[in-house]
Amino acid sequence: DSGVTQTPKHLITATGQRVTLRCSPRSGDLSVYWYQQSLDQGLQFLIQYYNGEERAKGNILERFSAQQFPDLHSELNLSSLELGDSALYFCASSPTPANTGELFFGEGSRLTVL
């Protein structure tokens, strides 16, 4: 158990809909990362937050947005969903803002868009 909690574990929705994925980092970790993993693919970096502030942005679509709240949990909002958005979405946390240590991953939220 990494200590990172992601909900929901599975989500099935239709094209055009909007969903919110939630991540609770490990206790004390201030950094949260979001990654997308499509079927049998590598991980695509989406966005990183540190203590509520956005620190780095990757290949995140304009239809996607994220935030980190004062209690450090984070949410990834996906809107106007398309079939191609079906993927595993991972959240990871680390105690530092910079890339100096390991990331602790949650078990992911599997999104299926029909």
Next chain:
Amino acid sequence: SQQGEEDPQALSIQEGENATMNCSYKTSINNLQWYRQNSGRGLVHLILIRSNEREKHSGRLRVTLDTSKKSSSLLITASRAADTASYFCATDAGTYKYIFGTGTRLKVLA
């Protein structure tokens, strides 16, 4: 685009054999990490090697780093069926984000 790319994409070996997988990256790094992912599960950190280190060991794992060639290798010795997983390298590229490679799918046959 991917910062790191693993090679081979897939590897199948017998239990007890050694498994070697390689990672190449494009830009300067501060550190490189290796992660394991069991099918459909979250990634688990295996080992981190800093840019000023050339080799690091952890149990049956041995990682090397050649910054002049922008490459790293992960050696798993005396492999077990439980080592069956995908293995990813991740590089920081000097930024606040970790970029993962495409992964090597390792299958260890009992």
